[in-house]
Amino acid sequence: MVEAITRPTQIEISQQALKNNVAVVKKTAGADKIFLAVKSNAYGLGLIPTSKAAVAGGVYGLAVAIIDEALALRHERLTAPILILGISPAEYAELMAVQHIMATVVSLDWLKEAATYLSGEQRLHVSLGVDTGMGRIGFRDRAALAEAIAYVQAHHDLFDYVGLATHFAESDSANTDYFEMQLARWHNLTDGLPEPEYYHVANSGAAMYHADEVPHEVIRVGTVLYGVEPSRGELADGHDLQPVMALRSEMNFVKQLPAGEGISYSHKYTTTGDEWIGTVPIGYGDGWLRKLTGFNVIVDGQYAPIVGQIAMDQMMIRLPRAYPVGTKVTLIGRDGDLENTLEDVAQHAGLAPWEIMTGMQDRLHRVLVD
Numbered sequence: 001m002v003e004a005i006t007r008p009t010q011i012e013i014s015q016q017a018l019k020n021n022v023a024v025v026k027k028t029a030g031a032d033k034i035f036l037a038v039k040s041n042a043y044g045l046g047l048i049p050t051s052k053a054a055v056a057g058g059v060y061g062l063a064v065a066i067i068d069e070a071l072a073l074r075h076e077r078l079t080a081p082i083l084i085l086g087i088s089p090a091e092y093a094e095l096m097a098v099q100h101i102m103a104t105v106v107s108l109d110w111l112k113e114a115a116t117y118l119s120g121e122q123r124l125h126v127s128l129g130v131d132t133g134m135g136r137i138g139f140r141d142r143a144a145l146a147e148a149i150a151y152v153q154a155h156h157d158l159f160d161y162v163g164l165a166t167h168f169a170e171s172d173s174a175n176t177d178y179f180e181m182q183l184a185r186w187h188n189l190t191d192g193l194p195e196p197e198y199y200h201v202a203n204s205g206a207a208m209y210h211a212d213e214v215p216h217e218v219i220r221v222g223t224v225l226y227g228v229e230p231s232r233g234e235l236a237d238g239h240d241l242q243p244v245m246a247l248r249s250e251m252n253f254v255k256q257l258p259a260g261e262g263i264s265y266s267h268k269y270t271t272t273g274d275e276w277i278g279t280v281p282i283g284y285g286d287g288w289l290r291k292l293t294g295f296n297v298i299v300d301g302q303y304a305p306i307v308g309q310i311a312m313d314q315m316m317i318r319l320p321r322a323y324p325v326g327t328k329v330t331l332i333g334r335d336g337d338l339e340n341t342l343e344d345v346a347q348h349a350g351l352a353p354w355e356i357m358t359g360m361q362d363r364l365h366r367v368l369v370d
């Protein structure tokens with residue numbers, strides 16, 4: 001395949017920042033092994049480059065939502081352990097076993113159905129999921145969980161009892177009531193049952209703020225490894241996290257306009273004097289949302305506001321002076337003394353940082369830097 005990079009609008013993934021964050025999170029959580037959540041195109045950063053950088057940076061395993069994502073990783077010869085967080089159709093049990101992909105199991109029926117597809121040539125690694133209050137998927141009943149574990153152990157020729165897990169609905173807020181409730185349920189549901197190879201319960205919030213209270217040798221995190229502080233400031237205490245993602249482009253057209261000229265669809269912006277206006281080839285078709293009008297991007301170490309409506313593929317910015325075509329534009333990231341974080345973008349759009357990330361579209365090229 002020809003790898004055509006014809007576009008100056010790119011997402012940069014900092015390998016050094018990712019590596020730094022792996023070390024910070026391991027230390028803070030006291031974790032030996034990290035499964036990095038790379039579901040949904042690695043939160044928009046790019047499944048393959050991000051996974052490669054993460055494994056090189058010390059991540060143990062990769063967590064995805066669906067089998068397709070796991071197969072894409074195997075196709076690129078990534079050999080790290082892969083955990084599927086969601087429910088996979090049981091008919092693909094043999095495929096998962098052969099590809100060394102760990103399945104999340106949340107019912108005995110699933111195990112029984114999967115058993116009919118398994119040849120036993122490779123055992124299927126399973127992680128049993130317990131619903132302690134997320135209300136999404138998982139065993140909510142101790143007897144049913146015990147029965148499923150017993151089934152897995154009785155069918156050791158087909159299954160390997162690797163993980164036992166739960167997921168917290170709120171682990172990154174000052175109010176810990178809900179977290180404590182889930183933790184109490186976790187103990188009620190799992191204490192005294194046969195132990196798996198490892199427990200994995202901590203997401204970013206639990207890993208950063210509750211590591212002492214939960215099993216933390218193996219953790220399952222996304223947000224925090226991408227350098228986003230999960231409580232968004234509420235509980236931040238100077239973790240040395242570094243932003244992994246930058247988003248940059250270049251101006252491809254620059255002009256001076258007199259007062260009274262309308263900019264972009266519906267002329268929502270009109271120049272008020274002589275103004276230098278630059279055009280940047282990025283738009284909401286890339287995931288750079290229309291709500292970001294008015295946000296300041298960085299040009300030559302100075303802020304430049306986005307003016308007028310953001311179009312599907314292009315947007316305009318007001319410049320402090322004339323700049324040549326080709327001048328770099330930093331939408332997310334550092335340029336000179338200024339830095340736009342994902343949190344800044346998210347705040348302007350009234351969204352969460354991970355929604356901004358996940359919205360980044362495929363046609364943005366992803367490049368590994370430093």
Ligand SMILES: *Cc1c(COP(=O)(O)O)cnc(C)c1O
Pocket residue numbers: 037039085167202203204205220221222223224
């Ligand atoms: C997405 C996901 C994670 C990672 O969550 P972060 O808050 O980004 O760390 C962990 N576990 C499960 C089950 C998930 O779906």
